[in-house]
Amino acid sequence: MTDRPTDLNISDMDIDAYVDGELDAERRFVIETLLSRRPALAARVMGDLSTRSALRMLGQDRRPVPAHLAAAAQQLAPAQKSRWRRLMPAGLMTGGLAAALALWVGGVQHTPAYVSYAVASHRIAMMRADMNSQIEAPRFDAREIAANTRIAMPQLPGDWRVTDVQLFPTDKAPALLMAVRTDEGRRMTIFAVRERTGAPERPDAVREGAQSVAYWRRGDMSYALTGDQEPGMMDETAEALART
Structure with missing residues (x-):
């Protein structure tokens, strides 16, 4: 993140843990208080949460991805690789699901910022x-x-x-x-x-x-x-x- 969470003793690791659902109620409240004060940071965090929700849906979808879509996804995957590796649940970054995720990311990019x-x-x-x-x-x-x-x-x-x-x-x-x-x-x-x-x-x-x-x-x-x-x-x- 370029907008670093420097106040309220919150670090990037705390934000990542919030996105991953690893914080207790008290710490979540602290994070949400920060987000309510910093809309730009909140937008980035909400984007990560939306990505995690999409990953869960992809994990439940066992349909094979058509070959032409998988090939197109390979061109999108490298730029997003490191970010989605952190958000991806263990064992999910494989074949068709990785391709579907990359195509989903590519579609989101067409929405105005x-x-x-x-x-x-x-x-x-x-x-x-x-x-x-x-x-x-x-x-x-x-x-x-x-x-x-x-x-x-x-x-x-x-x-x-x-x-x-x-x-x-x-x-x-x-x-x-x-x-x-x-x-x-x-x-x-x-x-x-x-x-x-x-x-x-x-x-x-x-x-x-x-x-x-x-x-x-x-x-x-x-x-x-x-x-x-x-x-x-x-x-x-x-x-x-x-x-x-």
Whole structure:
């Protein structure tokens, strides 16, 4: 990791142990407190956790990988080899599963980088919502946000209630995360950053661990809608939101 965890007496080994599920509850709390303060580090850790979940799914899939896919995967594997060796459960880096993993990594690379920030900040927002010590900030002043960050947010449906609004740093610009709750009790977040990314103009949805995220771009603004619904439902919701 390039973003080294130097505060709260936390090392890279502690972060690795957290990803591997080797820490007790007290130490996990310390790590999660650090992640709630450092979105950039949280994005990297969440990416590792998503990779581990993918590895578990691959380990349960015994179907053979077609030869042409295995050959293509060999071209992707070297650049990722050392990273996935640490995350790979013992005995799993073999033949077809290694090829499937490499192809999975290659597919993820086509998702704009800001989507990782969106997913990580969503999980942090959900964590904050469940912690009594973390105070949510539901007040949203669109003019103040636009004047200071040049971020423009879509118009929300009438049955959506804002529950939290937070600014998050990214590598290129500040981003805004807005947590919302619908009348049906669905909890989602909208992530917005003023950056001309490679996101499509119409929303595209992908699965990231336990969440789905739909991402799109409007001019110089890039957006992501994250929630627990299936990608298809999240995509439909984002389509309606993007039209506003």
